[in-house]
Amino acid sequence: MSSDTREKPDAKYRHDEDGGPDPEEHGGHGRGGMGEEVKRKEDRRFITGRGNYVDDVKKDGMLHCEVVRSPHAHAEVKNIKTERAEAMDGVVAVLTAEDLEAYDLATMPTLMDDTQEVLVKDKVKFQSQEVAAVIAEDRYLAKDGAEKVQVNYDSREPVVDAETAKREDAPVVREDIDQESNHIFTWETGDEAATREAFEAADVTVEEDMYYQRLHPAPIETCGCVADWDQDNEKMTVHMTSQAPHAHRTLFSMVSGIPEHKVRIVSPDVGGGFGNKVPIYPGYVIAAAASYVLEQPVKWVEERSENIQTTSFARDYDMTGRIAATEDGEITAVDVDVLANHGAYNAAAQPSKFPAGFFKIFTGSYDIDAAHGELEAYYTNTAPGGIAYRCSFRVTEAVYLIERMVKVLAQELDMDPAEVRRKNFIPEDAFPYESATGWTYDSGDYHRALDKALESTNYHDLREEQQRRIEKDDDKLLGIGLSTFTEIVGAGPGKQCDIAGVEMFDSAEIRLHPTGKATVRIGVQTQGQGHETTFAQIVAEELGLDVDDVQVEHGDTDTEPYGLGTYASRSTPVGGAATAVAARKVREKAKSIAANELEVAEEDVVWDRESGQFHVQGVPEQSLSIADIAGASYMNSPPDQEPGLEAVDYYDPPNMTFPFGAYVCVVEVDRETGEVDIRKFYALDDCGNRINPMVVEGQIHGGLAQGIGTAMMEHVSYDDNGNVTAGDFMNYLLPTAMEIPEMETDYTVTPSPHHPIGAKGVGESPTVGSPPAIVNAVVDAMEHAGVSHVDMPMTPDRVWGKLEEAGLAKDPAEDLELDIDGEEAAGD
């Protein structure tokens, strides 16, 4: 991807004449500008229980939908009998694939251009797949009705994992698209010959197998919608849990045939998305079809287990990493093979030109000359997915691979892992940096981040404590894990990145009202990130307004400008840029009005970011605020200008942004039980200029919790028959406050040179960066006894197995000291 600035109309606003905001230097203008810890505007309604989620939407005559799901992972549907359900009081309709075929809605496209059944007619391909739907007057009746739908299946042998799917004699999942095997695609990156040469010439090579287990984003609000077909206006309104309302509008229109101006998607408050709410799911289509046919609003809201078992999973990459290095630890090449389980459909949610997402970022923060990667993707009888769970498309897997491999190399060379990292970092003066796999990193200062992290955590003291414990044969081993990762976030550019063909730009529209207040409408969609506050701060900063005078609106396709949505940490890099640029367009027009008001030439008017005012060059007391100018634009508009003060911007970024971090995780491993206690997690993040440090910190806390869940607990597991064995919160373990250790956040600031306000994304860095730090720490605790890897989730069972194998396991009674009073005791 080239870092060349594309000649788009917004390019001239990218760099501001006054150098742009510098929150580290100035810390905002005191009215809620950049760098200020403004309290979140949205929190009042959230913490008082007045949020408005999809399940809170109630409409007159609203019906409820319950989906009938397959108990089998792989089975022919012989017949479906709906009569008993249809005869029940309160059941309004039962839908099957045949009913949907009449409206050409029996199938739907996935974001990777595969075709998925909305309701299955011929063959079920994963457990809990949608087979029929019951529409009833309330949700209990709908569930009662669903129990009465009889489906006869002829079950077939399922294929559950990619390794089995690969075999020639494996059952074929997708006869419907004339597949003769389960292979979906092969993907390759880098220079194979150069990499092979580097390996042949290397002093040292290391190799490690690692499985990044299947995860589920598990937002606390499950997916759902209320579809409402208005026959009089021939308009479909869908309130839905959507991370990308406009993209969903376009898809809805394409799938249903309803003209796009007659489709309205409203995404109200969203209770967490994490990538789970980017794709379209059968339930949405069923509810919309039912509403269309019945001419009544229809609500569909998933149960928890439906969410985990059927909506998009993440990861499921089986990886082998290899590193070639000199004997003093300089990495000369990296090579990786991946076996990817995509489930029953290729339904990843990522730019269509990137079948393996941005996985080729696997050279990480390191200056590596030769790199090569190859990936084979397979269908299996498991739920479809492969979405970007709180990360840019497959970056999490790539970061895990390289950060683990660097640790493996350090172990092989008996070097401190911090030293190996230092030796290989891309130097600060090498940015913009072209990586061996073709990315252009915008900016970074990795040495500074690592130095600060090691100093803040007293790294050397920790190493000494670790040694002491080993020497004392302590019950608990100490492990110190590092991760010095680089993220890649903020897709576009539009030429490389698209969703269903639509370029991944984003947008903002700013309107100044006559009294000097502003309404901002944005194309990105918050799911808890705090857009209503941080986007208002961008406008406040750029226009000198008080943050309380800026209202941010989002999530309604009838009123907001077109955007591609919020995922892959793209809101600030793309939507935030659009907002800043729109504000600068407003400011440009405001300047000419200011000149008219101040009765000087426009070139004699200057903008002062500190005071948030225009004034006459050299005469600061002759000044006007944007609020004054807004009034003038309506009440005393210049003869050569249109009245009013507003602007819209559709921002196509010239490149991604590359936030990075240095994480230190300290664990204690219990030699008796294999339990891991994370004693401390230190996270230093560099996301460029920070709009609101408090919001950044909140994002990092949440992402670390998810990273800890990933490393320690979470796994969507299946048995050999394709039954989901972790399909609810009893078995799919999410961390709670009790499992979250002391977290310390820290930062450095390396602004993005191409972003209008120097910002990068941050929401996903902790989810991406923390799992390898935790695994590295656990391995580090046992490294002296030869342990080189533990797969995630690091259950006590797995860790104890490693302890036992390495001769480190211990019994509590071994060191037992009892002081028992008694006649005989005294004699001993």
Place this chain on the structure above:
Amino acid sequence: MKAAQFEHHEPTTVEEAVSLIESLDEPTILAGGQSLVPMMRFRLARPETVVDLNGIDELDYLQEADGYLKLGALARHADVEESSLIDRQYGSFADTAPLVADPQIRNRGTVVGSIAQSDPKGDWGTVLLAHEGEVVAHGPGGERTIPADEFFLLPYDNTLAEDELITEVRVPTSGDDEGSAYHKLKRKVGDYAMAGSAARVVLDGGRITDATVALTAVDITNVSVPDAADHLEGERPSGDLFKQAGELAAEHANPESDEHGSAEYKRNMVRVLTQRALADATERASNDGPAARYGTDQMAVGD
């Protein structure tokens, strides 16, 4: 929650409850709802009628009387957790209460309900076995008591008759020379035990005169380990002795592999947890050592 339809009854006396249970067709008893409500939500349980005990005030007690520690059918886990009586004398109860589910559930869930549920992964059955306690049942024919070791039959099944209601569980009062403890291994707060072990010892003159060991989640019911008890009785407490007892407990266990841990791991953990429980119980019986300060020191990762 989308439960199937059911009828809800709320008696206010034990007598009324017993006659309701006799007259209704296969009624299900609701106390804290800790297990029943999720099962109804999944429609794994579809009771036609539910008899809700929450209006029977006479069942809400936790007290020492007549040589027993008695817990009425409405004594919540939180009541045990907060009881100073428990904290002074009943180490295994004090250990167990804060390890059951999460604080919200502990405010509603009951000890008796947990024992009535007879889930082999439940913690209280193990504690009851370790204390050689009893279940008090009321039926149309009046009251009877069932010793703990005759109570549990199969997962979710016990010797309670269909028309009987458990009104109380009780264990013999604990003397000053008795100590007990419970250790539980779980993956997160609120989780079931992967394995659990309770131990009770009575010391006299530096020797163990009476001992019990019981286990959670490693067989089809909560089980006690008579071999380990026999091995301990008459001996002086020591690391080696507890190690041997732990091994006997591990041999006695019949765990199954699941997504949280393999059978082999769980068997090994029975050994480890039994050693820990015996060490704590002994400290409490001799009133010396950190565990003698009572209460649990086991919390989930990150406490």
